[in-house]
């Protein structure tokens with residue numbers, strides 16, 4: 001409708017700008033042709049790790065507990081602050097001894113829906129993912145998983161809680177990451193304005209967001225950011241949807257933002273075809289989780305949108321297109337589950353360095 005109207009206006013020539021403006025405005029509500037993806041409801045739960053309230057509580061404590069790190073200073077929550085947007089807002093995060101990590105910390109919100117974890121998709125589940133940071137020298141810095149288990153086992157209340165949840169027996173790394181993953185599966189953000197709009201509330205999106213919504217489809221963002229999480233078509237758990245970034249190399253952008261120093265999925269598989277392949281990230285909550293990209297080098301969403309248009313679709317967007325796309329992306333901010341820090345059980349190490 002809008003396109004037809006625009007060409008009519010040119011042919012007629014005499015229609016004043018004012019008339020075009022009002023008519024275009026009247027027509028806007030009819031523009032409802034963006035991509036429709038319904039919120040998926042509860043995230044998938046692995047059969048061998050059912051959601052049990054006591055397990056979720058235990059996982060939450062572990063998530064907040066700095067005793068799981070070498071110097072008792074870093075918890076999962078340090079880099080994935082669930083009282084904020086599930087991340088730390090920094091380009092790269094300080095971990096053990098203040099050393100900076102190599103990539104931007106993604107939010108943990110909605111990670112329960114992702115078929116693979118990490119920017120390069122190297123972990124097939126939340127359980128496997130959680131094993132990484134504990135022993136990453138730049139994150140929690142523990143020597144190995146046995147040390148983590150030993151330390152948790154020196155906290156009597158933890159030992160009791162593990163027994164309540166998993167039955168009699170020792171604390172193990174498997175149980176520990178199962179508890180962490182169960183907690184993370186509660187960190188989901190439904191009910192964004194976009195979801196309410198898709199569910200039938202026609203007032204949930206502003207006119208600008210609606211125009212951004214149709215542009216998101218027309219420009220081709222959905223070639224990669226499709227599906228309920230805007231991270232590609234739903235994939236079986238453990239597989240992952242990967243795309244090349246930058247697809248169309250741009251030396252100026254690359255110089256400015258250092259996009260190609262890290263080879264992405266190639267660093268995991270060593271396959272030449274995986275060089276600069278990255279998991280397509282979700283765009284849910286993207287407006288509240290700057291800075292952007294695996295590098296964390298782009299701080300504004302407007303700039304991230306321009307980068308995408310240029311490197312993935314070979315387009316330079318007009319400022320108005322960028323701001324409408326950003327309005328749409330803002331509508332993907334969901335209801336953040338309110339979190340309060342848990343009370344941690346006493347015991348265990350006293351600042352061992």
Ligand code: HEC
Nearest residue numbers: 075076079093094095103104105106111117118119133139
């Ligand atoms: C020092 C900061 C830091 C700490 C501590 C940390 N993480 Fe992360 N986390 C990161 C970074 C950086 C990445 C991305 C790394 C990559 O993709 O290579 C990440 C990735 C993740 C992801 C994947 C999200 C996605 O979209 O792929 C999850 C889930 C996660 N972390 C959970 C945890 C849990 C659970 C803990 C505690 C056991 C933890 N993190 C501790 C920085 C941290």
Ligand code: HEC
Nearest residue numbers: 221223224243245278279280292293294304305308309312
């Ligand atoms: C050919 C696939 C492809 C297309 C098309 C595409 N993207 Fe992306 N997008 C990606 C990949 C892959 C990444 C992750 C890049 C990285 O950091 O390594 C990404 C990252 C992003 C990010 C940053 C997310 C974050 O959390 O840091 C935003 C925002 C984004 N895309 C928006 C868009 C918009 C808007 C469009 C359309 C103009 C678009 N994308 C088109 C593949 C694509």
